[in-house]
Amino acid sequence: MKRILITGGAGFVGSHLCERLLNEGNEVICLDNYFTGRKSKIVHLMDNPFFEVIRHDVTMPYFIEVDEIYNLACPASPIHYQQNPIKTIKTSVLGAINMLGLAKRTGAKILQASTSEIYGDPELHPQPEHYWGHVNPIGIRSCYDEGKRCAESLFVNYHESNDVRVKIIRIFNTYGPKMEPDDGRVVSNFILQALQNKDITIFGDGMQTRSFQYVSDLVEGMIRMMNTTDDFIGPVNIGNPTEFTMLELAKNIIQLTQSKSNLVYMPLPEDDPSQRQPDIRLAKEKLNGWEPQIDLQEGLKKTISYFKEIISEN
Template structure:
């Protein structure tokens, strides 16, 4: 039997097979020398698409790079200004501050001033702890007035619902009864942390609770600010200077504080709160601001809170003697509440960490203050001297040169103009309808 295998390696056999209609090799293709993957890519026009994609990417990058470089230069210049301030003036504020939210950058500089034509300021969502208190309620008034949404958190230990009652029907206002010693979760752009009893009568009433509010409460609010990337403002106090050996007090002065005295729950508590705030700033890159508030007066102060202005005004209205502790030569500086609120808002919207002294550099002895109260309310009010309290500072006067330079802020309302406004509020709250009725009867008889 003949073999079925046919030899195809020779030329003669191949030619014969071809002529008889058998096997014929395919003609060679162009670019056959390329690897199979490369031949496939060329056949499918893939290099053309790859080249087009690279050109488009290069165009996008070239368009975007100028804006990136300009923003970088802007942040560098801002950082330079901040570091210049911190290096030359304040060793605590060494880091440049960037805006908390990019969407607010274009509008943040216009707060409190005129907005350029065609630009509208974006409303913020603001948390005010202690917002039902004396200073907090006036701050809430201003924030709502400028169009922000405000959430007040207060446990009403010293705050009063009456202070914010006029906002209850405002859709931009919310109030939560809550103690900052316990955590809370909210979504806001800014946090003004004012929660803490601020008068000796109140913070000495429960010193352990006071220092917990200053330490644990501040920790909770800083943790919230970090979680939601909000800008945080701590309201500290001139009490961090203790009984100062430097006069007037500048922000770089470290103070003379008794760490185990009856006032240390407040003094050292606020000093620790400042420490925590700066640690979050340095360690967590949190945007923070620190204000050291000096004596403040005005409507809505607690009537019997032990602070000298409220004491004198309430005593004079009730026809009681004005109680002066010690020899009456110790000094204080008094700022009207609207001046303080203006300073707090400028600090929050500015680009400097602080701390900043916010107070009125006008200095009064206790006897001089008593004389102003007599002139305003009752010239016949008598003065009664009593033994001075422990750790009571002898002198207290802020140096506000930094606030003037970096915030453009200084108080405008002198004591003799602001005190009558406070007296009117106290008279209404002490005597109520009886006083109003007596005034009406007197007017009719006249």
């Protein structure tokens, strides 16, 4: 049994990770300040004697004895991370410093949940890990993009200067049950609009692309990365390489929900990437052949069922 700390453990991805690691027989400590996390996502785990929940902000130091740390704490959707951009940068940078300090003191292995956003609006497609990115450092999205880029730098430097055992993954668009209805992500937006027969909002011409991975595939990749040997630190792309346009996604969801929604077009937000697709060859090589197992149709059906329950409860 390992003692595992998950920052942002009451969030969308964090709550799935808590559940998986508990089911594997570990002791899990969930740390969250509930800025975007929700206690409702983890309440079903609270009867487990090996699960602990702590309200804490990672911008402040935290002291505990653990074997592993998954550093997930940070708002991850534009609507949330742009709400308080200074807080977002502090969470990424100070949170990384505090958790790396904890890992250094305890000898714990620590994984950084970085993001495909560090590639910005990419000029190289698909995006391999050696690509440095094309990011506007003062744009509306920079609080998240640059915060995560700085966190990666901190992880590498703590590893090289202090021998901290670090792992870095870059997460591409992820969806599934436990997403927040108001998080502004395209999958949740489209599903909710379709289920309520409202107009589906397409930003730009709808030809920008994304690659969508189901949350269980991400969690599997995270755990495999944590279990790699200490000499491999990453970064590693974790995402689904199958690419879809926003129009394809919208039409797919309309069909699956049998919705009467119409498509409406709105101006494209500032610095919105035109394309995003992971090169996952390194993940396949280093993570025991990891690759996504849930295709978009199957994943959307599960996510639609979840949001149907959310709507019926309200």
